[in-house]
Amino acid sequence: MDYKMRDATVLVTGAGAPGAPGIIKSLHLVKERKIRIIGVDMSPNSIGFSLIDKSYLIPPALDKEFIPSILRICEEEKVEVLMPLVTRELMPLAENLEKFTEIGVRVSISPPQGLRITNNKYLLMNHCSRNNIKVPVPEFIPANSYEEFKEAVFKLGYPRVNVCFKPPVSNGLRGFRILTQEIDRLDLLINQKPMNTVTTLEDIEPVLKNAKVFPELVVMEYLPGKEYSVDILADNGKALTVIPRLREKIKMGISFVGTTIENKTIIEASKKVVATLKLNGNIGLQFKKDENGIPKLIESNPRLQGTIVLCTAAGVNLVYLALKLALREKVMPPEVKWGVKMIRYWDEVYYDERGQAYTL
Numbered sequence: 001m002d003y004k005m006r007d008a009t010v011l012v013t014g015a016g017a018p019g020a021p022g023i024i025k026s027l028h029l030v031k032e033r034k035i036r037i038i039g040v041d042m043s044p045n046s047i048g049f050s051l052i053d054k055s056y057l058i059p060p061a062l063d064k065e066f067i068p069s070i071l072r073i074c075e076e077e078k079v080e081v082l083m084p085l086v087t088r089e090l091m092p093l094a095e096n097l098e099k100f101t102e103i104g105v106r107v108s109i110s111p112p113q114g115l116r117i118t119n120n121k122y123l124l125m126n127h128c129s130r131n132n133i134k135v136p137v138p139e140f141i142p143a144n145s146y147e148e149f150k151e152a153v154f155k156l157g158y159p160r161v162n163v164c165f166k167p168p169v170s171n172g173l174r175g176f177r178i179l180t181q182e183i184d185r186l187d188l189l190i191n192q193k194p195m196n197t198v199t200t201l202e203d204i205e206p207v208l209k210n211a212k213v214f215p216e217l218v219v220m221e222y223l224p225g226k227e228y229s230v231d232i233l234a235d236n237g238k239a240l241t242v243i244p245r246l247r248e249k250i251k252m253g254i255s256f257v258g259t260t261i262e263n264k265t266i267i268e269a270s271k272k273v274v275a276t277l278k279l280n281g282n283i284g285l286q287f288k289k290d291e292n293g294i295p296k297l298i299e300s301n302p303r304l305q306g307t308i309v310l311c312t313a314a315g316v317n318l319v320y321l322a323l324k325l326a327l328r329e330k331v332m333p334p335e336v337k338w339g340v341k342m343i344r345y346w347d348e349v350y351y352d353e354r355g356q357a358y359t360l
Contacts, residue, residue, distance in 0.1 A: 007034040009078055010323055011070075011105075014085030015039035015048030015055065018254050019306020021347075023085065024051045026312040026319040035323070038077050040070070050349045050357035061088040067096045074105045081326045082107045083282075083319070085304050087171055090115050106326040108281035110234075110302050117277055118300040122168040122218045128297055133276050135269045136296045138221035138288075142168070146209045152219035153179060153201060162222040167215055171253070175215070177204065178222055223296060225289025228263065229255065230270050231308045232285065233318050233333065235325060237278040239271040241318070241333035243311045244287075255307040256344040260314045260336060266295050273297065282308065282322045307342070314340040 010027065014020060020039075027035045028051075039052040042060060049055040056073050059065045066089070074082065082105055084093055093100075094112045110118070117123045125137040141152035149165070156163045159181040167175040178198050208214065227247045233240045244266045249257035270285050284301035304319065311318050314337040325331050351357050 005033050007036065008080050008323065008327065009036040009038065010081045010083060011038040011040065011074060011077070011079040012048070012052070012083050012085060013040050013058075013070075013089055015041040015052065016043045016046030017048075017085050017306060019304070019308070020046070020048035020085060021051060022306070022309025022312075023083075023304055023319050024048055026309055026317050027323070029312065029317065030320050035320075036077075038073065038079060040073065044355065045351070045357075047349050047357075050359055061086060061092055067092055067099065071099060071103065074100065075103055079105050081105070081323050083304060083322065083326075084109060087119060087301065087303065090119065090303060106328075108322050108326045110277070110279045110281060110283070114277040114279050115302055118279065118283075118302040120168045121166065121299050124300055125218075125297070127277070128273070131276060133272045135272050136294055138223055138290070138296050138298065140218050140220045143217045143219055145214050146205075146211070149208060149214075149217060149219060150201070156219060156221055158201065162224075163219060164222045165217050165219045168218050174253075175217075179204075220298075221290070223288040223290045223298070225291065225293060225295075227286065227288045228261065228266055228295065229258070229305060229307060230266060230285040230287065231305055231311050231318055232270055232274060232279075232283040233321050233325065233331070234274045234279045234281060234283050235331075236280045237275050239274045240321075240325075240331060241316060241336070242267045242270045243314065243316060243318070243336055244270075245307070245310055254344075255310075255342075257342065258307060258310055259341045260310060260338050262336070262338045263295065269295070269297065273300070281325070282318060284308075307344075310340065310342045311336075313342060314338070 037052040038054050039048045040056045040058045058069045094109050100107050117127050122142050125140050128135040128137045143149035143152050162180040164178045228244045230244045232242050244261050244263045245258045246261045247255045266287050282304045284305035286299045287295040288298050289295050315334050321331050
C-alpha cells in the first residue's frame with residue numbers, strides 16, 4: 001500500500017468538548033485511509049467516547065501526571081499523531097514535545113513562544129499593535145486593580161459609549177461583559193436568559209472593588225459589528241488555507257449558526273498573524289467589525305476550534321489535512337465552498353448499565 005494511504009492512529013484530547021463530535025466526524029469521513037481514533041478526557045461521560053475506537057480518562061492539564069499519562073497511552077496504542085482540543089493542554093504539550101518525538105508521536109501544535117502570545121488576549125493584541133504587521137485590534141488597556149479598571153473604562157469613553165472587558169486568558173464567554181448605560185434592568189431580569197453578558201459599571205463595582213485578589217483584566221473598545229471565526233491550517237508560519245466563517249448565532253460562546261464567508265481582508269490579516277508568530281497546525285482566530293465595518297482581531301484559539309466541522313462541510317477537511325501535515329505528507333487544500341451555512345442542534349448520548357456510551 002502506498003505510504004500516503006496507510007492506516008493511521010490519532011489521539012484526540014478533550015473528547016468531552018462541545019466541538020469534539022464534529023472533529024471526530026471529520027476524521028470518520030475520510031475515505032482514502034482508515035483512521036483509528038483514541039480519545040481522552042477527564043470525564044467518564046464525555047460525549048466523544050461514544051464515537052471513537054478507544055477511550056481513556058486522564059488528569060487535568062496542570063496535574064503532574066498529565067504528560068506521563070498521555071505518553072503511556074500513546075505508547076500503548078501506537079499513536080502516530082496527537083491533536084489537542086483543550087487550550088490549557090497546549091503549553092504542557094508544547095514544552096514536552098521532545099518526549100513525544102522520542103516515542104514516534106507527532107503533535108499538531110505551535111511552538112511555545114507562539115502559544116504564549118496567542119493564548120493571552122492582551123499579549124496577542126499588543127503583538128499586533130506594536131509589531132507593524134497592520135492587523136487592526138480594538139483599543140485595549142490592561143487592568144490589575146479596580147482603580148486601573150475604572151480608569152480604563154472611562155478612558156475608553158464609558159458611559160458615552162459601550163466598553164467591554166475579559167480576562168486575558170479564558171475560554172468562551174467566561175469573564176466577558178459589556179458595560180452599557182442603555183440597559184433595562186427589568187427586561188434583563190424577566191425576559192433575558194441568565195447568560196446575558198450586558199451589565200453596568202454600578203452593578204459590577206461591588207464585586208470587583210471588594211475582591212480579595214483582583215483578577216487580571218483587559219478593558220477593550222466594544223465592537224458592535226458582525227463577528228467572524230477563522231479556521232487556518234498552518235505549516236510553521238505559512239498559512240496553507242484560511243477559512244473565515246460568520247458567527248450568526250452564538251450560545252455560551254459556541255456558534256450555533258454560521259456561514260463560510262470569503263472576506264479577503266480577514267484572510268490577509270490572518271496570514272500575517274500566522275507568519276509573525278510562526279504558528280503551526282490548526283489555528284483559530286476571531287475578528288469583530290467596528291462601527292465603520294473594519295474587522296479587528298479580538299482573540300485566538302491556537303488549536304482545533306469547535307465549529308471547524310463547517311469547513312469540512314464546505315469541502316475542506318482541515319482536521320484531516322492537519323493530520324496529513326503532521327505525518328509530513330503532501331497537503332493540497334481543495335477549493336472552499338463559500339456561502340455554506342450550518343445550523344447546529346441538540347443531540348443525545350445514552351449509557352447502558354455498564355456505563356458504555358451509545359447513540360440512536
